[in-house]
Amino acid sequence: MLGILRLDVWKGLIGGAIGTALGVFITMIIRSLQGLDNTWDTTATSPWNVIVIPACVMGTLGFLIGVGSMTDWLKWMVGRKGSDGHYHPKPGVPQWHRYFGMDTNHKVVGIQYGVLGIVVLLIGGLFALIFRTELAEPGLQYLSANDYNSLIGLHGQLMFIAVLLGIGAMANYLVPIMIGAQDMAFPRINGFAFWINVPAAVMLLSSIFLGGFDTGWTAYPPLSVRAHLGMQMALIAVFILGFSSILGGLNLIVTIFLMRAPGMSLFRMPIFVWGVLATSLLQLTATQFIGLSFLMVTLQRAVDIPFFDPARGGDVTLYQHLFWFYSHPTVYIWILPGLGIISEILPVFARKPLFGYPFIAMSSMAIAIMGYLVWAHHMWASAMDPFLRVPFMMTTLTIAVPTGIKFFSWLATLWEGKIRFATPMYFTLGAIVLFLLGGLTGPPSALVVTGLHLHDSHFVVAHFHITVFGGFMFTYFAAIYYWFPLLTGRMYSETLGKIHFGVMFIGFIIFALSLFRVGLLGMRRRIADYTIDFGGIFGIEWQMLATIGAFMAGLGVLVMLGNLVFSAMYGKKAVHNPWRSRSLEWQIVAPPPELNFSALPQIVGHPYDYGLPGSVYAILSPDDQVVAEPVKPNQITPSKPALPAAAVTGD
Amino acid sequence: MEFEHNDPHNEQEEGQSPYERGIIVFFALTVFTFIEYVIGTTEGKILVFSSNLVPLGVIALLKAGLIVSYFMHISRLWSSEEDLH
Amino acid sequence: MATAIERHHAAVEHHHDEHHHHVIEFTPAQRLSMNRLGLWLFLISETFLFAGILVARIVLLRDEGGSFTRPELDQQLGLVITFILLLSSLAVYMGETAISRGEIGRFKAGIGAAIVMGLIFTVGVGYEWSIAHFAPSDGVEGGMFFFMTGMHALHVLTGIIFLMIVYWNGRLGNYTKQSHWGVEASALYWHFVDVVWVFFYVALYLIGHVPEVH
Numbered sequence: 001m002l003g004i005l006r007l008d009v010w011k012g013l014i015g016g017a018i019g020t021a022l023g024v025f026i027t028m029i030i031r032s033l034q035g036l037d038n039t040w041d042t043t044a045t046s047p048w049n050v051i052v053i054p055a056c057v058m059g060t061l062g063f064l065i066g067v068g069s070m071t072d073w074l075k076w077m078v079g080r081k082g083s084d085g086h087y088h089p090k091p092g093v094p095q096w097h098r099y100f101g102m103d104t105n106h107k108v109v110g111i112q113y114g115v116l117g118i119v120v121l122l123i124g125g126l127f128a129l130i131f132r133t134e135l136a137e138p139g140l141q142y143l144s145a146n147d148y149n150s151l152i153g154l155h156g157q158l159m160f161i162a163v164l165l166g167i168g169a170m171a172n173y174l175v176p177i178m179i180g181a182q183d184m185a186f187p188r189i190n191g192f193a194f195w196i197n198v199p200a201a202v203m204l205l206s207s208i209f210l211g212g213f214d215t216g217w218t219a220y221p222p223l224s225v226r227a228h229l230g231m232q233m234a235l236i237a238v239f240i241l242g243f244s245s246i247l248g249g250l251n252l253i254v255t256i257f258l259m260r261a262p263g264m265s266l267f268r269m270p271i272f273v274w275g276v277l278a279t280s281l282l283q284l285t286a287t288q289f290i291g292l293s294f295l296m297v298t299l300q301r302a303v304d305i306p307f308f309d310p311a312r313g314g315d316v317t318l319y320q321h322l323f324w325f326y327s328h329p330t331v332y333i334w335i336l337p338g339l340g341i342i343s344e345i346l347p348v349f350a351r352k353p354l355f356g357y358p359f360i361a362m363s364s365m366a367i368a369i370m371g372y373l374v375w376a377h378h379m380w381a382s383a384m385d386p387f388l389r390v391p392f393m394m395t396t397l398t399i400a401v402p403t404g405i406k407f408f409s410w411l412a413t414l415w416e417g418k419i420r421f422a423t424p425m426y427f428t429l430g431a432i433v434l435f436l437l438g439g440l441t442g443p444p445s446a447l448v449v450t451g452l453h454l455h456d457s458h459f460v461v462a463h464f465h466i467t468v469f470g471g472f473m474f475t476y477f478a479a480i481y482y483w484f485p486l487l488t489g490r491m492y493s494e495t496l497g498k499i500h501f502g503v504m505f506i507g508f509i510i511f512a513l514s515l516f517r518v519g520l521l522g523m524r525r526r527i528a529d530y531t532i533d534f535g536g537i538f539g540i541e542w543q544m545l546a547t548i549g550a551f552m553a554g555l556g557v558l559v560m561l562g563n564l565v566f567s568a569m570y571g572k573k574a575v576h577n578p579w580r581s582r583s584l585e586w587q588i589v590a591p592p593p594e595l596n597f598s599a600l601p602q603i604v605g606h607p608y609d610y611g612l613p614g615s616v617y618a619i620l621s622p623d624d625q626v627v628a629e630p631v632k633p634n635q636i637t638p639s640k641p642a643l644p645a646a647a648v649t650g651d
Numbered sequence: 652m653e654f655e656h657n658d659p660h661n662e663q664e665e666g667q668s669p670y671e672r673g674i675i676v677f678f679a680l681t682v683f684t685f686i687e688y689v690i691g692t693t694e695g696k697i698l699v700f701s702s703n704l705v706p707l708g709v710i711a712l713l714k715a716g717l718i719v720s721y722f723m724h725i726s727r728l729w730s731s732e733e734d735l736h
Numbered sequence: 737m738a739t740a741i742e743r744h745h746a747a748v749e750h751h752h753d754e755h756h757h758h759v760i761e762f763t764p765a766q767r768l769s770m771n772r773l774g775l776w777l778f779l780i781s782e783t784f785l786f787a788g789i790l791v792a793r794i795v796l797l798r799d800e801g802g803s804f805t806r807p808e809l810d811q812q813l814g815l816v817i818t819f820i821l822l823l824s825s826l827a828v829y830m831g832e833t834a835i836s837r838g839e840i841g842r843f844k845a846g847i848g849a850a851i852v853m854g855l856i857f858t859v860g861v862g863y864e865w866s867i868a869h870f871a872p873s874d875g876v877e878g879g880m881f882f883f884m885t886g887m888h889a890l891h892v893l894t895g896i897i898f899l900m901i902v903y904w905n906g907r908l909g910n911y912t913k914q915s916h917w918g919v920e921a922s923a924l925y926w927h928f929v930d931v932v933w934v935f936f937y938v939a940l941y942l943i944g945h946v947p948e949v950h
Contacts, residue, residue, distance in 0.1 A: 079908040250777045288785035305879035313876035669833045677826040691942025722927045
């Protein structure tokens with residue numbers, strides 16, 4: 001039982017506490033020497049707006065050093081030899097301990113991302129359910145206005161982290177195996193980038209105890225300059241989180257460009273890798289802008305630099321430009337890997353080649369590049385020069401072209417396919433439906449004439465949520481079910497998976513349609529209380545219906561968690577390559593060994609030539625090739641014995 | 652081995668040692684900086700430009716280009732040859 | 737079929753026996769090109785940060801007529817510290833060139849000189865801070881000056897720390913003619929910091945005019 005005390009994460013927490021305390025005391029001593037006030041309070045003008053900055057920075061550093069994520073670098077700095085970067089089991093220490101400490105193996109880091117992502121997702125989802133319950137009926141029943149505001153802001157920022165963590169999970173676990181590499185290009189940076197998320201999430205959550213903040217996740221000044229001390233914590237947390245995004249993106253780009261197996265040209269990569277590449281480019285560059293905009297607010301709060309104070313020459317609209325230059329591309333950061341997963345899963349379940357592979361690959365890049373040119377469509381109602389509205393409206397509508405390419409390619413892939421239905425396929429099709437609804441409600445928000453009317457209404461909230469559910473959440477769930485047999489070597493419960501899909505899909509549709517309705521009727525977002533009677537359907541108010549739908553979606557997530565935990569421990573052993581995919585990750589033994597391949601695989605064909613007789617994708621070393629067990633009659637999905645040659649072929 | 656650096660002799664055959672090249676680049680950077688200083692501290696209109704943003708920005712870009720291509724060896728990104736020193 | 741099952745079992749055992757899987761090592765040249773691409777991507781990322789700061793400066797520092805303004809600074813001091821930073825870039829370049837030719841003495845001289853000049857630059861900026869007759873909170877001109885020089889000085893200090901680590905490791909003999917990625921990396925970072933100052937110097941000291949009344 002004492003073994004649990006030896007987890008490295010405790011050392012990290014102790015390091016973080018020491019760092020934070022040092023930061024606080026050193027700053028307080030310096031301030032006292034300068035004759036400055038250090039009185040504790042949580043108002044916007046509190047001296048603690050200054051003190052928390054070094055406290056957070058040193059706390060993060062303390063955590064990262066304590067958890068061991070910088071040990072090798074510190075050794076190198078003083079001229080000593082670091083570790084070899086590989087996992088060596090220590091006698092007497094159980095294997096699972098490595099998931100609670102610094103680890104450089106991309107599969108361990110991927111799981112760490114995934115688990116932390118689910119934890120943050122649950123907290124963020126819980127916050128959403130709390131304020132959604134408040135909104136079910138007019139009047140304030142459960143929350144104070146300030147708590148309501150803090151909860152909506154924290155819901156946004158926590159989900160923001162949860163989605164980035166989910167992408168980190170998929171990209172880290174899958175990309176190196178998919179491109180036939182042993183690991184990421186910079187394994188130490190990979191582990192380091194993960195562990196940044198932990199102190200950042202803690203700091204973000206701590207804001208709720210420091211007065212919270214009432215700006216929503218966007219933190220627009222001048223409100224964010226006047227918000228409680230919690231605002232400062234949230235700003236610093238997101239700033240520090242940015243390092244993780246940037247380093248993660250950088251690592252993936254180098255991995256994808258320089259570590260592909262022999263024969264794997266860019267256009268022979270699995271399509272998911274293209275999605276990750278586009279996302280990584282955005283993460284690498286755009287993230288700096290949210291860091292910059294938040295840093296400027298932080299500095300205005302701490303040392304009163306009047307960036308956003310018009311009385312002293314500042315400009316509040318500047319903040320919105322800087323902020324949306326990241327925060328619009330961030331939506332593409334979220335959905336591009338998700339759309340990649342749709343393109344990845346559809347051909348496997350339709351047993352047909354992916355229609356127009358190069359166009360899908362290029363449409364991801366096009367979305368990424370055009371994503372930079374649309375940010376001001378969030379600002380129709382701002383003080384921006386009205387002249388800018390029409391060009392930004394046009395660039396925004398043009399995004400529909402590469403997105404449309406993806407939709408038509410998916411339809412063409414399904415066309416006349418031998419479609420099999422299993423939970424991943426249900427979620428993929430659900431994602432397409434939701435993303436289509438999200439896409440169709442985009443133009444009304446993007447056109448200036450209607451956008452001005454819909455601005456800041458629940459219509460926009462619903463549009464955003466349905467897009468992210470279609471583009472990210474449902475594809476993420478599809479990915480979890482699809483790759484679960486690879487991660488664990490066991491099969492999840494198909495029945496529970498379908499229940500999850502049914503409850504979540506219906507619940508979310510109810511939620512989104514109700515929100516569209518009340519939004520059109522004039523319900524503003526970020527409003528704790530309202531008096532209008534929005535009417536309803538079947539005798540249930542729209543707002544109540546939205547709450548019911550949200551709870552159904554939450555229930556779906558709980559069903560999934562139960563399914564995953566139970567199946568990972570007691571599930572049936574999965575057959576080798578249960579979906580009969582041609583991709584590299586399914587050809588090796590599940591769960592994959594510590595080092596993915598004993599020799600680099602040779603790529604000799606295209607990845608999605610399903611149903612083309614005689615087509616070959618990859619030739620693996622005989623050591624890596626797994627020969628499937630004979631088919632049992634009542635397996636969940638049919639599997640046939642692998643061909644005698646050690647080759648991945650179409651069928 | 653493609654990784655080994657070329658002998659200094661080979662580089663000198665090109666007629667210019669990397670040390671000399673560095674000094675020439677530094678000299679050019681200094682000259683550009685003085686031109687910038689003169690433009691920036693001169694009152695009134697510079698040539699045809701209503702603001703000195705454009706000429707100063709162009710010179711700054713030139714300076715950055717010199718540093719990026721000669722001091723930072725950006726070409727090493729796409730050529731593994733080490734004789735670009 | 738029996739052989740198939742045997743092979744499967746063999747594969748599973750294989751999975752438990754890690755010694756069968758060998759690390760696929762990279763050649764030093766592959767490793768170097770990965771490191772280079774990684775560092776350049778980091779610098780591209782940083783470029784976006786500093787470009788954003790420059791955009792903020794362009795947007796904020798204007799007078800009522802829309803023409804650019806700048807904070808009131810000591811022009812001679814600015815020119816001198818700019819010259820010193822350029823010179824430190826040359827010193828780092830010399831040091832890196834020296835190690836790539838195996839000349840340890842020149843390498844240490846170059847890096848050491850760059851560290852000293854970096855420190856002089858930082859002191860110069862600090863002096864400019866102390867003689868400035870405006871506070872960060874007085875207006876955007878002053879605020880932007882402290883913000884930009886502060887962000888840049890933070891990177892200069894980081895660069896000095898990197899150069900010190902490189903100098904120390906060079907003294908320990910950890911760099912050779914063939915293998916000196918640490919030197920190259922810190923040199924690239926230092927030059928990048930110099931490039932940033934190329935633009936920040938112009939943006940803070942030279943573009944626009946000093947407004948008449950604060």
